[in-house]
Amino acid sequence: MYRSTLSLAVASVVLAQNASAASFIEDSKATLGLRNFYINQDFRDGTGPSKYEEWGQGFDLRFTSGYTQGTVGLGVDAIGLLGVRLDSGGGTNGASNNAYGGIVFPSKSNGEAVDNFSSLGLTAKAKISQTELRLGTLQPKLPVIVTNDGRLLPQTFQGGQITSNDIKDLTLVGGQIEHVKGRNSSNNEEFSIAGANGRTASGRDSNKFIYAGGDYKITKDLTAQYYYGNLDNFYKQHFVGLIHNWEIGSGVLKSDMRYFNSSDDGANGHDSTYYTTGNYHAPSGKGKIDNNLYSGLFLYSVAGHTFGGGYQVSNGSSDFPWLNLGDGSSAYIISDMQIQKFARAGERSWQARYSYDFAKVGVPGLTAGVVYVRGDNIDTMNAAGRKAANDASEWERDLTVGYVVQSGAFKNLGLMWKNATWRTELPNTRSQDENRLIVSYSIPLL
Numbered sequence: 311m312y313r314s315t316l317s318l319a320v321a322s323v324v325l326a327q328n329a330s331a332a333s334f335i336e337d338s339k340a341t342l343g344l345r346n347f348y349i350n351q352d353f354r355d356g357t358g359p360s361k362y363e364e365w366g367q368g369f370d371l372r373f374t375s376g377y378t379q380g381t382v383g384l385g386v387d388a389i390g391l392l393g394v395r396l397d398s399g400g401g402t403n404g405a406s407n408n409a410y411g412g413i414v415f416p417s418k419s420n421g422e423a424v425d426n427f428s429s430l431g432l433t434a435k436a437k438i439s440q441t442e443l444r445l446g447t448l449q450p451k452l453p454v455i456v457t458n459d460g461r462l463l464p465q466t467f468q469g470g471q472i473t474s475n476d477i478k479d480l481t482l483v484g485g486q487i488e489h490v491k492g493r494n495s496s497n498n499e500e501f502s503i504a505g506a507n508g509r510t511a512s513g514r515d516s517n518k519f520i521y522a523g524g525d526y527k528i529t530k531d532l533t534a535q536y537y538y539g540n541l542d543n544f545y546k547q548h549f550v551g552l553i554h555n556w557e558i559g560s561g562v563l564k565s566d567m568r569y570f571n572s573s574d575d576g577a578n579g580h581d582s583t584y585y586t587t588g589n590y591h592a593p594s595g596k597g598k599i600d601n602n603l604y605s606g607l608f609l610y611s612v613a614g615h616t617f618g619g620g621y622q623v624s625n626g627s628s629d630f631p632w633l634n635l636g637d638g639s640s641a642y643i644i645s646d647m648q649i650q651k652f653a654r655a656g657e658r659s660w661q662a663r664y665s666y667d668f669a670k671v672g673v674p675g676l677t678a679g680v681v682y683v684r685g686d687n688i689d690t691m692n693a694a695g696r697k698a699a700n701d702a703s704e705w706e707r708d709l710t711v712g713y714v715v716q717s718g719a720f721k722n723l724g725l726m727w728k729n730a731t732w733r734t735e736l737p738n739t740r741s742q743d744e745n746r747l748i749v750s751y752s753i754p755l756l
Contacts, residue, residue, distance in 0.1 A: 334385060337376025340756035344369060346749040347462040349413060354733075356740035364414035364423065365397040368462040373756075377437050387433040389447055391463045398423035411494045414462050427496045431466055441474040452483060453549040453568075454521050454539030455633060456640040460648075461493045465639070468498055469519075483537075484522035493638050502635055503544050505587035505596050514577070514584045518542035519633065523549070531555045543576035543584060545599040545631045549642075561612025568605045568644065572631050574598035588629030588655055601626035603653060607644040609663070614670030616679075618663035620644045624653045645683055648708045648730035649742055652685040659685035675714040682707045688736065704734040724750040 345368040352361050371390040377383030395415055403412030403423045415423040431447025448467045449457040458465040471485030489498035500515035507513040523537030535551035548571045556563045577584040578598050585596040607620035622645050624630055630653035632641035645652035645659050652659040665679030686703035712726040728746040 333379050333383075334376045338374065338756055340371070340373045340754075342369065342371050342753045342755055344751045344753070345462060347414065348745075348747040349461070350745045351413065352743040354741040354743065356738075358740070359402075362402055362413050363398070364395075364403050364412055366414055366462045367394045367396060368392070369394075370463065377435075381438065383437040385435045385437070387435065387447075389431045389433075389466070390428070391430075391466075392426065392428040393462045394426045395423050411492075414494055416495055427494075429466070429491055429496045431468075431491075440476045441472065443470070443472045445470045448485070448487070450483075450485070450487075450521075452521065452523070453535060453537045453551060453570075453642040454523070454547055455487065455519065456642050458493055458638055458640040460640070461638060463493055465493045466491045479527040480524060481526075482522075482524040485520070487519040487521075488517045490633070490635060492635060499635060501541055501544075501633055503541070503586050503631055504629075504634055506544070506584055514543075514581075516542045516544055540575060541631075541633065544574075544578045544586075545572050546575045547572045547631065558610070559612070561610055564609045564611070566607040566609075566644070568603075568607075568642070570601070570603040570630065570643075572599050572601040572603075572626075572628075574600065586628055586631060597628060599631050600628045601630050601655065603630050603643065605644045607661075614667040616663070616665045618661075620661045620663075622652065622657075622659045622661075624655060624657045624659075627655060629654050645685070647681065647683055647706050647732075648728060648746075649732040649744055650683075650704065650706055652683055652704070652706075654685070654688050656687050657685045658687045659683055675716045676712070678709075678711045680707065680709050702735040702737075704732065704736065706730060706732040720751075722752055724748070726750075 347368060348363070348365040350361065350363040353359070369392040373388045375385040375387060377385045393415065398412065398415060403415060403417060411417045412423050416427050417423055433444050433446035433448065436443045446468065448469055448471055449464065450467065450471060451457055455467075457467070467487045468489040469485055469487035471483065474482045490501060491498050500517040501519055502513060502515040506515070519539065519541045521537065521539040523535065526534045528534055531554060533553045535549065535553070537549040539547045550569045552565070552567045554565045556565070578586070582596065586599055587596055602625040603622065604625075605620060605622035607618065609616055609618040622643065630641070630643065630651070633639060640646060641651055641653070643651060643653055645661065661681060661683040663679070663681045665677065668674070668676035668678070682705070684703065684705040686701060688702040688704070707730065709729045710726065712724065715721055715723040726748040728748070730744045733741045
């Protein structure tokens with residue numbers, strides 16, 4: 311995959327220079343994104359380190375070319391990522407509790423954070439009419455595969471994807487992913503899920519995740535979605551969604567309905583080394599994938615205020631599965647919070663949300679929001695095959711305050727504080743508080 315991607319990228323550049331460089335160059339863009347990121351995790355009970363924290367400066371350089379002229383337009387994109395450590399070290403970076411490195415930076419063999427880490431990604435692209443093929447570094451954001459950008463540097467994937475908008479009101483997407491680079495890593499890894507422990511000596515992983523689906527705009531206010539994802543030898547997943555916007559008075563009510571059906575695939579159905587944690591009908595607490603997840607989220611926005619509430623049910627014998635190598639990931643579920651996801655086997659969760667845009671009172675760029683989620687009906691199994699918790703509960707409260715400078719020399723400078731509190735009744739699990747401070751700035755280069 312890597313050789314073919316690089317070859318196509320080089321060929322794109324050569325064609326652009328020799329055949330129709332004008333469109334390739336004139337439509338090109340380059341930006342340098344800067345992110346200063348500090349995180350502090352405070353564990354409230356249990357044994358082990360009571361605090362993890364790291365601080366770093368991230369650089370995200372992106373180049374997006376135009377397309378050559380002709381029936382088939384060719385182009386190339388590039389992304390260069392660099393993370394520089396400002397403050398961290400063994401004992402406070404979280405590496406002692408995570409085989410995947412610290413909470414922000416990769417770690418050395420002695421557990422200390424590296425001074426810096428970096429990666430380069432190239433993407434060759436070809437376009438015919440409204441259909442585009444991309445090979446190389448990808449950052450998809452779809453119901454069955456979501457790029458995580460919650461720390462210093464974003465997660466990236468390696469593979470190929472085709473997207474078509476040739477049919478009016480219909481977007482079709484399909485692709486295959488072979489590797490992932492975690493948000494605290496410079497290396498491309500194969501995929502695994504919680505319990506299979508892909509990076510350990512006895513771990514199991516997969517280098518094939520295929521996905522396909524589409525969005526159809528039934529009316530200007532109603533969109534239907536269907537997507538399919540398959541992580542080879544781990545799970546198959548179907549997703550159906552409906553998004554509707556309804557004008558009520560001077561505001562808009564958004565309804566977001568989602569359903570996932572997930573089942574075992576290949577070795578996960580019979581080989582215990584491929585089993586996932588969170589199967590609460592299995593003797594050891596590990597078993598095959600078996601989950602149905604239903605959810606609905608309703609948001610009403612009016613005069614700068616957004617009020618919301620939602621409910622989610624996770625049925626089946628296992629936790630909800632998603633692409634989770636273990637070093638941080640995102641899932642397209644309404645309960646994907648700052649700390650937890652509230653999608654354990656049997657879990658029922660409800661949530662309440664409120665946010666406000668202060669532009670309505672003369673302070674554009676200032677926003678604030680709070681989300682509260684509570685889940686219960688969680689049953690867990692221990693390694694001896696006995697129930698460790700019966701109808702356990704957990705809750706999380708997330709608070710976010712952000713400001714983006716609107717004018718002057720520091721226009722587009724962003725400041726954000728994210729605070730989260732998570733409390734749980736689950737056995738051998740530590741409740742947690744977390745703070746993130748983020749300063750971001752984007753510099754256009756082309």
